[in-house]
Amino acid sequence: MTPDEPAAPPAPAVTPLVTRLTLARQIRESLVVRIVSGEIQPGERLVETRIAAMYGTSQAPVREALRELEAMRMVETRPRRGTFVRHFVQQTLRESYVVRAALEETATRLAMLAGTMPLPALRAEVKAMRAAARAGDAAAAARASVAFHRHIVDAAHNELLKLSWEALQIEARTSVTMVAAEVKLKDIARDHAELLRSIEDGELETACKHARDHQWHYADLPHDAHGRARRQVS
Amino acid sequence: MTPDEPAAPPAPAVTPLVTRLTLARQIRESLVVRIVSGEIQPGERLVETRIAAMYGTSQAPVREALRELEAMRMVETRPRRGTFVRHFVQQTLRESYVVRAALEETATRLAMLAGTMPLPALRAEVKAMRAAARAGDAAAAARASVAFHRHIVDAAHNELLKLSWEALQIEARTSVTMVAAEVKLKDIARDHAELLRSIEDGELETACKHARDHQWHYADLPHDAHGRARRQVS
DNA sequence: GTGTAACCGATTATCGATAGTCGGTGGAGG
DNA sequence: CCTCCACCGACTATCGATAATCGGTTACAC
Numbered sequence: 001m002t003p004d005e006p007a008a009p010p011a012p013a014v015t016p017l018v019t020r021l022t023l024a025r026q027i028r029e030s031l032v033v034r035i036v037s038g039e040i041q042p043g044e045r046l047v048e049t050r051i052a053a054m055y056g057t058s059q060a061p062v063r064e065a066l067r068e069l070e071a072m073r074m075v076e077t078r079p080r081r082g083t084f085v086r087h088f089v090q091q092t093l094r095e096s097y098v099v100r101a102a103l104e105e106t107a108t109r110l111a112m113l114a115g116t117m118p119l120p121a122l123r124a125e126v127k128a129m130r131a132a133a134r135a136g137d138a139a140a141a142a143r144a145s146v147a148f149h150r151h152i153v154d155a156a157h158n159e160l161l162k163l164s165w166e167a168l169q170i171e172a173r174t175s176v177t178m179v180a181a182e183v184k185l186k187d188i189a190r191d192h193a194e195l196l197r198s199i200e201d202g203e204l205e206t207a208c209k210h211a212r213d214h215q216w217h218y219a220d221l222p223h224d225a226h227g228r229a230r231r232q233v234s
Numbered sequence: 235m236t237p238d239e240p241a242a243p244p245a246p247a248v249t250p251l252v253t254r255l256t257l258a259r260q261i262r263e264s265l266v267v268r269i270v271s272g273e274i275q276p277g278e279r280l281v282e283t284r285i286a287a288m289y290g291t292s293q294a295p296v297r298e299a300l301r302e303l304e305a306m307r308m309v310e311t312r313p314r315r316g317t318f319v320r321h322f323v324q325q326t327l328r329e330s331y332v333v334r335a336a337l338e339e340t341a342t343r344l345a346m347l348a349g350t351m352p353l354p355a356l357r358a359e360v361k362a363m364r365a366a367a368r369a370g371d372a373a374a375a376a377r378a379s380v381a382f383h384r385h386i387v388d389a390a391h392n393e394l395l396k397l398s399w400e401a402l403q404i405e406a407r408t409s410v411t412m413v414a415a416e417v418k419l420k421d422i423a424r425d426h427a428e429l430l431r432s433i434e435d436g437e438l439e440t441a442c443k444h445a446r447d448h449q450w451h452y453a454d455l456p457h458d459a460h461g462r463a464r465r466q467v468s
Numbered sequence: 469g470t471g472t473a474a475c476c477g478a479t480t481a482t483c484g485a486t487a488g489t490c491g492g493t494g495g496a497g498g
Numbered sequence: 499c500c501t502c503c504a505c506c507g508a509c510t511a512t513c514g515a516t517a518a519t520c521g522g523t524t525a526c527a528c
Contacts, residue, residue, distance in 0.1 A: 014525085022313050022481065024301075049509065058483045062296065062300050067258075073394065079256050080489055080510060086395075097396040100341035102395070106332060119361030161336070162327040163320075164305045164398050256511065283479065292513045295483085314480060314519050470528085480519075489510075498501080 023057050030055075031065060034075055034126060035085055042087040048126035072169050094219045096168050098146045101215035103165045104149060108211040111155035112204050121151045126192050133185035134148060140184050148192055191217070257291050258298035265299060269308055269319055270403045273448050276321040280309065306401055328453050330402050335449035338383060342445040346438050353434060355385045355460035360426050367419035375419050380404055382426055425451070
């Protein structure tokens with residue numbers, strides 16, 4: 001059944017979105033922003049059909065997006081009951097730093113033992129952080145920080161470790177922390193420079209401990225972005 | 235996953251799976267086991283419609299299951315291309331012990347700092363291991379070992395840590411190791427008893443290091459179980 | 469022979485419809 | 499007045515169908 005005449009798709013005119021990503025992915029991204037920003041409240045119910053209508057799609061892509069959010073621990077789904085925004089988004093944020101600490105300490109140990117630590121790349125990222133600090137570009141600083149730590153995790157050459165680390169959705173959380181904890185960009189650059197220094201010095205245990213403390217530090221910071229966002233509504 | 239091709243007649247006499255969980259959840263669990271056990275090969279493509287037919291469901295729940303597996307990083311999805319089992323899921327038996335070491339060392343630290351280490355439960359599991367060793371019951375020993383470590387991870391009271399740990403699918407791998415590395419049951423009981431001892435002594439850093447070394451030890455043993463498991467299917 | 473374009477079979481992404489389940493509600497009974 | 503239970507509306511879980519894409523292949527001009 002092939003029309004030898006190209007039935008010319010003349011004016012679909014209804015697909016304005018430069019859709020190169022799937023709908024589900026786009027919906028997820030949008031929801032993440034709305035949850036993290038506090039626009040959608042903790043405890044709030046996410047009704048699939050309503051969200052579908054809101055985005056002008058069917059229920060299916062919305063469900064997929066919600067499953068992904070659930071995997072990110074941003075929402076909680078009870079079968080046949082519904083999906084709700086978690087209350088402890090900020091607690092989870094804090095927890096994630098402890099887990100990162102565990103994984104990155106080990107990555108540091110593995111990479112140093114194997115002698116695969118990519119020092120030039122690490123120096124470059126610190127440099128990028130300093131530049132971002134000067135420019136006041138928080139997004140750039142966050143990117144450089146994530147890249148710095150990813151270099152280390154990669155250098156460990158342990159795929160499962162990498163896998164577990166990536167599963168923490170570091171990107172998605174880092175920017176949140178920077179806003180929530182009101183971290184100074186200059187402090188970020190300095191902290192990483194210190195960590196790098198101890199790695200360069202080659203003192204294994206010192207560097208490992210430094211790697212761990214580096215993350216535990218963030219776990220201790222106050223994260224009240226959500227409290228703040230909540231307050232202005234209630 | 236070779237299509238045994240039962241020509242799937244419209245008689246869906248397919249086992250209605252003890253449905254109390256959603257279909258998607260059940261399918262996910264099933265796929266996890268099949269991937270970790272090596273029944274489904276790394277790099278293998280997971281065709282949605284075929285899996286749906288296999289479980290006697292429609293495509294929708296399968297897609298949801300795959301999205302969850304993707305979030306667990308066990309598979310990789312390229313939009314409009316398909317879903318593939320990641321390559322390193324398979325090779326990770328040895329790696330998993332390094333990651334476990336990282337997580338359990340941290341769990342030990344958290345639990346000891348918080349004073350929530352469940353000593354009686356740990357002692358009970360060691361006792362169970364000794365009994366299993368005497369009885370020559372490898373399965374029981376494996377169960378007790380997993381339970382021992384799970385107690386510690388629980389005691390850390392860090393949900394994300396727990397989640398990361400559970401994602402390693404320890405159960406699925408432990409029994410494999412015991413066969414593959416030909417671990418002596420008595421050694422298992424002894425190793426855990428020693429670890430417990432150092433925890434009881436309350437020396438934080440010593441216990442943490444012990445927790446780490448305990449797992450690194452297994453990483454050093456020869457493991458060819460997955461190779462074996464793979465062989466028997468292909 | 470070789471390169472390009474239209475074609476094809478296979479499979480994913482999305483839709484619209486429907487069966488079932490859940491929590492709440494209002495009336496009967498205590 | 500309070501408790502219990504069938505009924506109701508809202509929503510989720512799942513299905514079957516359809517539109518869109520992808521990679522490979524074939525046809526055709528050079």
